Amino acid sequence: MVRTEQSKEDTLADAVAKIREKAGTGMLTDEEILVFACAEIARTYTYEEKGYLRR
Amino acid sequence: MTKPACPQKFLVVLPSNLGDVIMATPVLEGLKRKHKDSFVAFFVEEGFDAGLLTNPWCDSIIGFQRREIRNVLNTGRWRDGRSLLAEITERISLEQFDVILNLSQPNYISSLVPLFNGKTVVGQQYLREGNHCVGDDWSQYLYAIPFYRMGNNLHATDVYRRIAGVKSHRGGCTLTLSAEEKAWARGFLASRGIDPGDRIAVFQPGAALPSKCWPPEHFVSLGKLLAADGWNICVTGAPVEQEVAATIATRIGTRAVCAAGETSFRQSVALLSFGQACVTGDTAQMHASAALGVPTYAIFGPTNPVETGPYGDGHYVFSGHCPQMPCFKSECTSQECMKSIAPEIVFGCIQTGRGPDLPLCNVYRTSCKADGDFELSPCDPGMHRYFREEDVCLVRNIFDDRWNCLPGASADFAHSVAELGKWLEMVSDMCNALNRFESLRDPMDIRKFEQIRRSLSGFAGVGAFCTALLNIRLNSVPLLPPEHAAGRTLDACWKTHKQVGKAIS
Numbered sequence: 001m002v003r004t005e006q007s008k009e010d011t012l013a014d015a016v017a018k019i020r021e022k023a024g025t026g027m028l029t030d031e032e033i034l035v036f037a038c039a040e041i042a043r044t045y046t047y048e049e050k051g052y053l054r055r
Numbered sequence: 056m057t058k059p060a061c062p063q064k065f066l067v068v069l070p071s072n073l074g075d076v077i078m079a080t081p082v083l084e085g086l087k088r089k090h091k092d093s094f095v096a097f098f099v100e101e102g103f104d105a106g107l108l109t110n111p112w113c114d115s116i117i118g119f120q121r122r123e124i125r126n127v128l129n130t131g132r133w134r135d136g137r138s139l140l141a142e143i144t145e146r147i148s149l150e151q152f153d154v155i156l157n158l159s160q161p162n163y164i165s166s167l168v169p170l171f172n173g174k175t176v177v178g179q180q181y182l183r184e185g186n187h188c189v190g191d192d193w194s195q196y197l198y199a200i201p202f203y204r205m206g207n208n209l210h211a212t213d214v215y216r217r218i219a220g221v222k223s224h225r226g227g228c229t230l231t232l233s234a235e236e237k238a239w240a241r242g243f244l245a246s247r248g249i250d251p252g253d254r255i256a257v258f259q260p261g262a263a264l265p266s267k268c269w270p271p272e273h274f275v276s277l278g279k280l281l282a283a284d285g286w287n288i289c290v291t292g293a294p295v296e297q298e299v300a301a302t303i304a305t306r307i308g309t310r311a312v313c314a315a316g317e318t319s320f321r322q323s324v325a326l327l328s329f330g331q332a333c334v335t336g337d338t339a340q341m342h343a344s345a346a347l348g349v350p351t352y353a354i355f356g357p358t359n360p361v362e363t364g365p366y367g368d369g370h371y372v373f374s375g376h377c378p379q380m381p382c383f384k385s386e387c388t389s390q391e392c393m394k395s396i397a398p399e400i401v402f403g404c405i406q407t408g409r410g411p412d413l414p415l416c417n418v419y420r421t422s423c424k425a426d427g428d429f430e431l432s433p434c435d436p437g438m439h440r441y442f443r444e445e446d447v448c449l450v451r452n453i454f455d456d457r458w459n460c461l462p463g464a465s466a467d468f469a470h471s472v473a474e475l476g477k478w479l480e481m482v483s484d485m486c487n488a489l490n491r492f493e494s495l496r497d498p499m500d501i502r503k504f505e506q507i508r509r510s511l512s513g514f515a516g517v518g519a520f521c522t523a524l525l526n527i528r529l530n531s532v533p534l535l536p537p538e539h540a541a542g543r544t545l546d547a548c549w550k551t552h553k554q555v556g557k558a559i560s
Contacts, residue, residue: 012133023185024534033169033181034144038137040163041121042128046071 012039061090062153066173067219068098069158070119072263073320073339076106077346078212078366079158080229083112085221098147105320106339109231117147144170155180158215160198162187177218188531192454193217195527202523203516204359204381206450208442210429212366223427227367230346232325240325247312249287251329256286256405257344259323259335260303261296261315266387267336269354270394271303277334277398278307284406289314289330291323291340332405341365345421350408352401356393357382361431361441364421371404372419372431374439381441410434446471449517452558453524471517472559478518479559481507482525482552489545501541525551 016039019032028036065086069079076099086095096115097107104116120139128136148171155171157164157178165187168180179189179198189195197214200207209217216223241251249255258278262268278288288311292300297316304313314326324343327333333344333351337358344351345365353365353372359381360372374380375395396416403411410418417438419431433440445468485507492500508529511522528547532540 010134011131012128015133025185027183027535028185029183030170033166033183034137034141036181037163037166037170038128038133038140040161040166041125041140042133042136044121044125044161044163 012042062093062175063090064094064096064150064152065090065154065156066096066098066117066147066150066152066171067156067158068164068168068171068178070098070100070121070164071103071159073103073106074337074342074363075159075211076103077228077230077339077342078210078363079215080106080110080112080346081212081226081366082156082158082215082219082221083110084226084229085216085219087112089221096150096152105324106230106343108321109233110229111231112229117143119143140167148172156219157194158218177220182533184533184535186530186532186534188533189527190531191218195524196454198527199520199523200362203446203450203520204362204441205443206446206517206520208361208444208447210364210366211362213428227348227423228342228346230324230343232321232328236321236325237328239322240329243314243318243322243326244289244329247289249289249312254286255330256281256288256332256334257327257330257340257349258288258290258300258303259292259333259338259340260290260299261292262336262338264357264385266357266384266390266393267338268393269334269336269396270390271299273394273396273398274303274334275306277401278303278311280398280402281405282307282310286310286332288312289326291315291318291326334401334405337363345370350405352404354393354396354401356380356390357384357387359383359441360419364419364429364431366421366429368422370421371401371410372421373401374417374419376416376439380439443467446517446520449475449558450520453521453554474514474516474518475521475555475559478511478514478521479552479556481511482548482555486545486548486552489541489548492541493545504544521551521555 015035019035067079067082069075083095086093094114095112096117097113098117098119099107100121101118104118107113107116124136124139127139144167152171152173153175155168155173155176157168157180165179166181168176169183177191178194179187182188189198193214244251258274260268260271260274281288288307290300290304290311290313292315294316300315301313304311314323327344327349328347330349333349335341335344336354341351341353345367351365351370353370355372355374364372373396375392377392380392400411400414400416400418410420418434420434422430422432424430449471485504488500488504514522528551529544532543532547534540
């Protein structure tokens with residue numbers, strides 16, 4: 001399947017990569033910061049979720 | 056000139072974990088006492104709000120559904136997750152908070168903070184320029200602690216209060232229960248054959264990390280000693296801790312009941328409120344017990360009781376013998392430090408209300424000093440200290456103008472001062488390189504600056520703390536506009552140079 005430009009940008013990783021190119025060269029918008037926050041939250045886990053309590 | 060309006064609306068940001076939320080409650084009280092008629096809200100992850108419900112100092116709890124949003128983000132429907140997150144940030148933005156007080160350290164919270172649109176932000180925030188920034192001195196202190204823990208003697212609560220700019224008071228942490236919650240606990244105990252007026256010891260054998268758990272057989276031995284002395288024992292815990300809690304209760308005998316897995320956190324705290332003793336590791340239950348004023352016997356292994364011990368007067372902390380402690384490991388194959396804390400030592404403290412004469416482990420008593428700060432005092436002068444007094448003096452002199460406790464010149468102190476003298480010379484060279492760059496724009500000067508900056512990582516002790524502090528400040532310099540970066544970097548270097556210089560002068 002040939003991926004269109006639109007579908008490329010429709011993953012969180014692609015959206016973040018695009019913003020990373022801008023970070024440090026231009027001021028980020030609320031929307032761009034929100035997408036960054038999404039990427040950070042997608043990676044979060046708590047101790048409990050890591051299974052430390054299941055001994 | 057008109058006097059600036061007093062901030063009236065505060066948002067404290069600390070989504071997790073439960074223990075941290077309880078440790079931050081004195082900030083709420085401090086804000087309400089300092090700013091009369093102010094509105095104080097708390098941004099917290101759902102589940103961890105259990106430490107705040109019915110808190111008289113908290114006007115509003117703003118729940119954060121992190122797990123739900125995280126799960127949606129990871130299902131391929133990330134735009135739906137983005138919308139859920141946007142709903143929360145817009146809701147907070149509409150509240151128009153005067154001050155956002157970010158006490159949490161994870162980067163994902165820092166990224167959310169600018170979207171809250173507070174007039175002032177204290178603590179870490181992500182800058183629109185594209186980097187994280189820790190702007191205030193006491194938040195920088197908090198971030199620098201892990202780089203040299205022996206230079207810190209402040210409890211997390213006392214650091215939080217300094218970040219918030221609220222005075223110390225002797226009230227401790229706040230955790231309140233409703234009449235219904237107390238009635239439920241009374242009924243639960245009665246249904247298990249325990250008169251709520253009897254002597255009850257609450258055991259919390261589980262902890263977030265396996266390395267923080269006291270061995271179950273030690274809980275059993277302690278329980279048997281207490282039961283023989285007429286105590287009832289209630290073993291609490293989360294559903295995943297039910298098996299081990301039930302085994303402990305069964306092995307202790309008829310005077311022990313297991314409540315683990317049958318209660319919410321609030322219900323286990325309600326049970327705890329009827330206790331005359333709580334034996335626990337470094338857990339949320341420990342902070343809850345201290346907040347309720349229940350005599351707390353906290354078993355510490357990999358973590359540091361100076362930073363996160365049971366806050367308040369008259370609690371006991373036990374720690375074992377291990378050369379690496381506090382190691383902060385989540386798992387440990389030997390658990391030597393925990394195993395070496397004998398149940399008989401803990402029993403002696405519960406029974407007599409004082410430290411043992413000849414303990415085989417470290418025993419400390421907690422108190423709040425006259426200035427309101429938490430203090431962990433070893434029961435014997437020969438016991439392990441979690442900080443070096445002289446290094447604490449040097450570090451505190453960097454941050455606090457009123458802190459002036461330079462001790463007599465011991466060899467160690469003289470060595471630390473000499474090391475900081477070398478550190479200052481290097482930072483001075485960094486400043487000179489930046490100054491030259493500002494006038495000549497020669498990239499060689501930036502390379503020299505970076506080279507010296509890397510060399511600072513060779514410092515140990517207080518020097519390592521100062522290097523961490525400087526790096527936190529340098530990393531916080533806004534990246535844009537680039538022509539201002541060198542000047543701002545220079546400011547950060549000079550500020551740190553001046554403060555460290557003052558500390559050893």
